[in-house]
Amino acid sequence: MSQDNVSARDIVRSIPGIVRRFPSIAKGYYYYSVKNEKKELTLGTLVERNAEKYPSRPAIAYEDRSLTWSEFNAWANRIANFLLAQGLVKGESIAVFLENRPEILAVVAGAAKIGVSCAMLNTSQKGKVLEHSVNLIKPRMVVVGEELVEPFDAVKADLLTRHRTPFLFLADTNTLNIFGDAPEGYVNMAEKVSAHGGTNPVLSNPPKMGDTAIYLFTSGTTGLPKAAPGSHRKFVKAYGGFGLMSLAMEPEDVLYCTLPLYHGTALLVCWGSVLAGGSSIALRRKFSASAFWDDVRHYNATTFGYVGELCRYLLNQPAGEQDRNHSLTKMIGNGLRPSIWKEFKDRFGIETVAELYASSEGNIGFSNFFNMDNTVGFSTAPYKLVKFHEGTRDPIRNKKGYMQAVRKGEPGLLIGEITKKWSFEGYTQKEATEKSILRDAFKKGDAWFNTGDVLKEIGCGHLQFVDRMGDTFRWKGENVSTTEVENILDGSGMVEEAIVYGVEIPKTNGKAGMVTLVPQNNGSEFDINKLFAYLKKNLPAYAIPVFVRVTHAIEKTGTFKYRKVDIQKAGYSLGKSGEEVYAWLPRTDGYTKLDEKLVSEIDAGKVSF
Template sequence: MAHHPSDMITWSMLLRKVPTIVRALPRVLRGMRAANITDPTQPCGLGWHFEQATLRNPQGAALLYGDSVISYRDANQRANRIAHHLQGQGIRKGEVVALFIENRPELLLTVLAVAKLGGICAMLNTAQTQAALVHSLSLVSPAAIVVGAELVDAYAAVRDQVEIAPERTWFVADQAESGPPNGFIDLMAASAQSPEDNPVSCAQVFFNDPCFYIYTSGTTGLPKAGIMKHGRWTKTAVSFGSIALNMGPQDVMYCTLPLYHATGLCVCWGSAIIGASGFAIRRKFSASQFWDDVRTFNATTLGYVGELCRYLLDQPPSEQDRHNSVTKMVGNGLRPGVWAQFKQRYGVEHICELYAASDGNIGFTNVLNFDNTIGFCLQHWALVDYTHDTGEPLRGSDGYMTRVPKGGQGVLLARIDEKSPFDGYTDPQKNRKVVLTDVFEKGDRYFNTGDLVRSIGFGHGQFVDRLGDTFRWKGENVSTTEVENTLLQHPQIAEVVAYGVEIVNTNGRAGMVAITPRESLAALDMRELLQFAHGQLPHYAVPLFLRIKVKMETTGTFKYQKVKLKEEAFDPDKAGNDPLFAWLPGSDSYVPVTAQLLAQIQGGHFRY
């Protein structure tokens, strides 16, 4: 990401914000008190806050989807029926219920029900299949699973590899199916006669109780399950809903982001709950239908990721573009080149860009509405020097790390303390990898985000890049190790190196792999290889580019030279004699990359 000196925040810019700061101050102080719960006996979290929103706005719209509108009172009662039923089937506080349902009200009502019991929702990525799905389930040992009709086939394919009792395998119909498939129990039908009152268990959920397992791509391969506790959910929801966005019953948040990710589930839905606001969702994002939905739902607030904004800007301009009620939006990954354009075209006043890792302990928020920044963070954080080829933080001769100067960029570290605890992963080994000790002084502990951030003044930061062995594409983290391990199962592939490369005017990095064939290039069927990748990997992790290498170059310690491969990317002039191939949108095979095709790809001829 290119940076310009004008990105730095100056005193004059800050002074212009003084009236905004003064107006926001009471709200910020109120929000900070509500977000930082310290009393271990105070009820908090998702279920408790939803019940508070129901008391505040019982007739107001809680969930909007297609033509249906569910009020807060109705949503609360439906979730209560599910909760009482699950309780009757033995689901207790601290037990894990895996959820495998696409974006629709039934997913959120089930999440709410499990949260009211103090259960932990394992939010399965709906794009997962086969080995990745089995891995995600076995990581958290679920006591039960709820599967949407749309994902029954994906679950049925791995069911015999997962130990979940048939009497705790629930099904949620989609539209008006005739009934549950064999070996599933219809959750809505089974809970229809259960009590509608708030379960007593909801008032016995406290800040240290886990709420969700949210999966993140592990640099070591398959997904990791990050723990989100109710205290952290509360801090996230209040920080965005109250402090940053000032949500109220008159607001509607429109969210097309996947609800198995923290941005959709905790930031967007959480903000709506804190404001007793409407939460409008769609099964899958549609660029052509987006603004029609916004107008239908009368949305005031949007949830976004950078890619989504770019897709919307790619749509043909319309006289209707500014005909919307949106004043604010919250999300992450909006590039400076898109930022001003988006505000101008759609008339959005406040872009509340955020930075947070669902598995970390730190969050930045652009509360003051500066342009091109992730905002500021009240926690203790530092940017440190790092090794460019590995992305690892550097220690000096004294054993400690060095902070980068103001305006510089470095790896973002977040101090772990009582105010910023690290909830961690379900796997203790993963925790050890990301927790650094004795960073600036003996005994201190910091969470290594693995992200490159730039300091732009007055405590504000700017996201630069993701380091290490993951890259981001289509709003998802792609694990290079998972891609490598999957493609190595192909009988014609001897070696694989996966990495992310940039395509001009797209967000994130597209997947590319360097491959050494087992026999020869001629033995590789490019159509079959693409089919194989699609069958084994989530769609966003399928490599868009291939480079065929007779022999992989390695470092002295036998590590693949990824830095060089990333720099040369898919440019035939730089790749020497290595043949390059690309998978073009809408096609069913990899095709050779020529100088002409490279110019077309980088010239925006294809819609990635």
């Protein structure tokens, strides 16, 4: 198969593999297609089903610790009963601020059992961004891990919570029986939970499939993070679509997950797939390229969750005899670039790449069901690829006001039709939800979700990801809102004007953040590293601009709009006289002024961002 084509012959070649996993596919299609929002099919019932069916099989592995499905379910029940004792009821929410460890899954499962939703806070957030995210939800309580108490304490006084003892502490001990000591102002959650029973809660009004289970935070298109509600149905769809139809997970499977569990790819896709097979999820706190294969061998992992950047890091490791000395045969995730797809599969002996396309808030998803190369697969949801204004996420409308589909093979803005079956859950903020909806696109009264992403068809209904458009770009596996970063820059008191955008760096995935700025003219000399310290305090590391262009003026159009496309094309190249370009180089704690030699090294891929 060519890099940019899926043919009918390729589909036919995949049929024997599909026949072999037909029972799993048929079962998966049932769960993927369940429509009854009132059905008592939820994250909690999926966990309980595995505890009944596979009580002694491992559910979670972490470092030297392993929990069976029976043990995990009992733990989740104790958490559910604790939350009930705290007065929480169906329809309310808590926020979760924990790094990857078993406690995060137990809290989410326990809350889900009683209809309490979990807002999954990004552990990289701090300062104003973290405060904003918590206050979007106004949770009854917040669960804080020992590893994150310091950034949380910095915003605690400004949070809008609704409980007399809202802050719950979980010590970082990796054991059920050692509770640690809670700091002042926190309740020791593990200690309190241990006093409750481990039987499944019996409720007069249990949660239903259509109820909200989680909130995932996304940069969306503009501004500070938005909270996207995710119903139990999203877990059920991942259970059927990814776990059974794409991966055919079994109880013997182990999925190794280093992706952060506050992300939909890890929490919904990876864990949902594990739930489907009665399989085990092996967690690591943070991804390590050097430790990856040792971990895989330690856990006997058969599957792993990925983003494209992770795969590139693994390929950048020196090749060796151990590259195929492992049990991995399957992988699921997004962002694997066509330029490294075949090389990654061949080097590491991967058979199935279940590449997918989805978004936390969106109503449309694609899955590489046929295991084709270089594609996010196909979708049964109604969608169009339409013409758009370059450098924006805005579709082009014709003289009648309607949108125009692109020709086959041409890049187009992906939009998904909003219907009763393919509903758009949107955000907690109605205004933000409305901004993502395109109305009267092809006829009066229709409505479509604007993904803001550009894809192209490569044959047989299969799409390939091209780029993220508009005011959001992706770096280090995270979505970065340009407006969010600009707002933080505005608050520094050091910048008169700033425009933020993403630029490509050779041999990296996604786009690195860059800002072109005009310093504040207040008589004092501009201090680039004072600005860096401020950004580090108020932004997660992935959102801090990698490059900074300092200039005297930013060119605008006759209608006073920034020439963003032209600025973006210039990238980090050395510009006109009087301009300076800086880079945040790897393993440094500040900006370094670029010269021609450094630019050449970055262009040649010699600097490992």
